[in-house]
Amino acid sequence: MFASGWISVSGSHSVTVQPGGDVTLLCPNVSNYDSMIFWFRLINDSQARCISVMINSKSKVEFCSEFHNEKFEMSSNITVLFLKIKQVDLSDSGLYFCGFYTSGRPIFSVNHLNVEGSDGITQLISMTLGSLTFFLVVVIISLVVHIRKLQTGTTELKYQSL
Structure with a gap:
């Protein structure tokens, strides 16, 4: 006291x-x-x-x-x-x-x-958004790699035809 x-x-x-x-x-x-x-x-x-x-x-x-x-x-x-x-x-x-x-x-x-600041719904939304972000980053990286390969192949064909 x-x-x-x-x-x-x-x-x-x-x-x-x-x-x-x-x-x-x-x-x-x-x-x-x-x-x-x-x-x-x-x-x-x-x-x-x-x-x-x-x-x-x-x-x-x-x-x-x-x-x-x-x-x-x-x-x-x-x-x-x-x-x-x-x-x-x-x-x-x-x-x-x-x-x-x-x-x-x-x-x-x-x-x-x-x-407490987060309940089950907030945690579920956070996990879903995190997974979606990861998936989109993987898609973007794979598209960049695919575009690079296409550009490299087009350049090689251009030099071969000359």
Whole structure:
């Protein structure tokens, strides 16, 4: 746990997922405090954006401006705060912070979400394009060799007829 003045960071987790799937991020130790709990995300390494807030673990979830409940679900049980992100894509990669207030101090946990850059379809397309490129290079080289032979044969016939 890192503590400095009025802010505490209680842990860090890293999650790697494939694009298109769902992922659930966890925030432990919520049971010790029945106070305001929240999720926010670091955007472009410079802007923290609120995702969702609950006044306490039993209250209704409120979503912040650009985040909505079609993509995100926030829930809590007795011990853990959850953030489910549906159909993740590359733009969902980044740092997610969950936290709560206790005695006037925010306490955070950090989750690093890494959405892998290539799925099976992208790999298949890359392999197909690579194979096609190789095939076309072989065809071009064989045509160049064939044209050279034809030019050489034409030159030899020209000299023989003289």
